[in-house]
Amino acid sequence: MFYDPLLAMCTPWALTGGALLLLVYYAWSKTRLRYEGSNIPPFPAPEKPFLGHTLLMRGNILDNFVWMRKKAGDIFSLNILGQLLIVVNGYETMREILVKHAEVTLDRPVDMSSQFLGEENHGLLSSRGHNWKEQRAITHSILREFGMGKSLMADKIATELQMFIEKLRSFEGKAIHLPSISSLAVCNIVCSIAFGNRFDYDDEYYKHMMKNSNAYLEKAPPIWVFYVATFFKKLPGDLFGIKEYEACIKDLNENFCKFQINKVKQDLNDDDEPQNFIAAYLQEMHKREKGEKGTFLDEANLVSLVKSLVVAGTETTSMTLNWCVLYCLHHPEIQEKVFDEIKTQVGTARPPCMSDMPNLPYLSAVIRETQRLATIGPLTARVASHSFEVQGYLIPKDSQLMFNYDTAHRDESVWEKPDQFNPERFLDASGKLLKRNELIPFGIGRHICVGEAMARMELDLFLASMFQRFRFEPEDPGKELPTFKGDLVLVVTPKPFKVRFRERSL
Numbered sequence: 178m179f180y181d182p183l184l185a186m187c188t189p190w191a192l193t194g195g196a197l198l199l200l201v202y203y204a205w206s207k208t209r210l211r212y213e214g215s216n217i218p219p220f221p222a223p224e225k226p227f228l229g230h231t232l233l234m235r236g237n238i239l240d241n242f243v244w245m246r247k248k249a250g251d252i253f254s255l256n257i258l259g260q261l262l263i264v265v266n267g268y269e270t271m272r273e274i275l276v277k278h279a280e281v282t283l284d285r286p287v288d289m290s291s292q293f294l295g296e297e298n299h300g301l302l303s304s305r306g307h308n309w310k311e312q313r314a315i316t317h318s319i320l321r322e323f324g325m326g327k328s329l330m331a332d333k334i335a336t337e338l339q340m341f342i343e344k345l346r347s348f349e350g351k352a353i354h355l356p357s358i359s360s361l362a363v364c365n366i367v368c369s370i371a372f373g374n375r376f377d378y379d380d381e382y383y384k385h386m387m388k389n390s391n392a393y394l395e396k397a398p399p400i401w402v403f404y405v406a407t408f409f410k411k412l413p414g415d416l417f418g419i420k421e422y423e424a425c426i427k428d429l430n431e432n433f434c435k436f437q438i439n440k441v442k443q444d445l446n447d448d449d450e451p452q453n454f455i456a457a458y459l460q461e462m463h464k465r466e467k468g469e470k471g472t473f474l475d476e477a478n479l480v481s482l483v484k485s486l487v488v489a490g491t492e493t494t495s496m497t498l499n500w501c502v503l504y505c506l507h508h509p510e511i512q513e514k515v516f517d518e519i520k521t522q523v524g525t526a527r528p529p530c531m532s533d534m535p536n537l538p539y540l541s542a543v544i545r546e547t548q549r550l551a552t553i554g555p556l557t558a559r560v561a562s563h564s565f566e567v568q569g570y571l572i573p574k575d576s577q578l579m580f581n582y583d584t585a586h587r588d589e590s591v592w593e594k595p596d597q598f599n600p601e602r603f604l605d606a607s608g609k610l611l612k613r614n615e616l617i618p619f620g621i622g623r624h625i626c627v628g629e630a631m632a633r634m635e636l637d638l639f640l641a642s643m644f645q646r647f648r649f650e651p652e653d654p655g656k657e658l659p660t661f662k663g664d665l666v667l668v669v670t671p672k673p674f675k676v677r678f679r680e681r682s683l
């Protein structure tokens with residue numbers, strides 16, 4: 178046979194080169210957007226080869242979105258490793274899509290934790306279509322039955338609030354990190370509704386599970402990592418902490434949510450009056466299973482639901498309390514004004530209750546302004562189930578949409594000096610509370626926070642009692658006060674700071 182030494186030498190190189198070319202072509206074809214010629218929203222910056230706009234998702238995304246919006250307008254496109262991501266800003270534009278096009282923007286994209294737990298269509302945060310509709314309706318109806326926004330819920334909150342205030346008193350003015358206590362208190366309210374139990378603040382099991390619940394938010398890898406997380410997971414080591422994150426959420430799932438459900442199941446009798454969320458859900462599930470219509474209610478959905486109540490219902494409320502305290506450290510005069518209002522309208526002999534709230538408009542304005550300026554949950558995502566048009570742009574089927582709620586709260590055309598903490602913007606000239614539609618801390622459209630009424634009640638009661646009983650003072654009055662600039666870890670958290678709760682002499 179003919180032997181060519183040159184060919185023999187070249188072949189390994191040719192093979193390697195060919196393989197590399199194929200790999201490059203594969204990577205290029207996977208990361209390229211295929212919408213040439215269609216009128217998708219504009220890009221704020223040129224795409225980088227292979228990476229698209231992925232690097233723009235690093236750092237403080239909310240700050241990055243500000244300059245992108247200035248360049249490209251309220252709706253702009255990003256290429257994240259081949260996935261079209263359309264970012265939507267401004268109250269009117271978000272409303273137009275989430276309300277007018279609600280049916281085609283109903284589903285959320287699969288999130289990382291659901292993917293890791295094999296829960297791609299479960300519960301409320303990651304379920305889709307008819308399953309989501311049934312889970313949403315049952316959650317809403319059970320929470321309403323348990324008195325969300327009514328007295329039963331208020332009683333549960335008041336019981337926990339008493340423990341919380343006692344705990345704050347016990348520090349006798351020593352500087353503390355508020356969320357390490359407030360998260361335990363707020364989560365206890367969710368627990369007492371979900372499975373009828375509260376935990377002692379020093380309970381090791383509870384503290385461990387709360388750490389997992391916090392990790393859900395704090396340890397969540399950066400958003401862009403999600404697109405390549407399954408690949409990174411296969412690599413040795415733990416790049417971006419993906420494996421640690423997975424371990425935390427699995428522990429929370431198995432040893433908290435499933436464990437508590439099994440405990441309720443042991444004593445469940447379908448004929449008894451349900452005493453908690455889990456029992457009510459299981460009883461309704463058994464009823465529907467016997468019907469002819471079929472049901473999406475099942476235990477896998479319940480596990481995910483319980484987890485979303487714990488995770489979505491804890492840090493959001495706890496961080497809002499923390500932000501409010503931080504703003505008041507900067508504005509002691511506002512703090513005193515709230516105290517004076519409570520002293521006049523409620524007195525100091527008993528804790529404030531829900532029926533006092535109509536007489537406390539200034540406190541309500543402080544809470545609204547806290548929610549506006551902090552925008553705890555600034556980003557939410559959806560997938561377009563069909564193509565549709567908005568403001569002349571095509572939103573193609575399967576594109577992902579990210580809604581930037583933060584912009585609704587910071588638009589200068591709506592809010593004068595939006596970066597300042599000014600509760601007066603929620604009051605009219607006679608001191609009456611104003612309703613302002615652009616305030617959307619709980620979101621808009623069909624996915625609007627299912628725990629809104631409960632959260633409002635918690636914020637009202639907790640803050641009213643905190644203002645009544647304590648003066649909030651900085652850890653070290655000689656030092657610079659903690660900054661207004663927060664960190665986005667799914668929820669926006671202030672940079673950790675300590676505060677002194679000085680008991681007022683009442």
Ligand code: HEM
Binds near residue numbers: 313494620621632
């Ligand atoms: C101050 C406290 C809270 C804030 C600022 C807040 C904010 C939000 C926001 C912005 C959303 C997303 C809306 C969207 O995707 O458009 C949401 C959804 C949700 N929240 Fe809240 N939330 C709070 C408290 C609570 C509480 C106390 C619970 C329950 C115990 C809760 C449970 C949920 C659930 C389950 C969802 C998903 C709803 C769905 O997709 O249908 N949240 N919340």
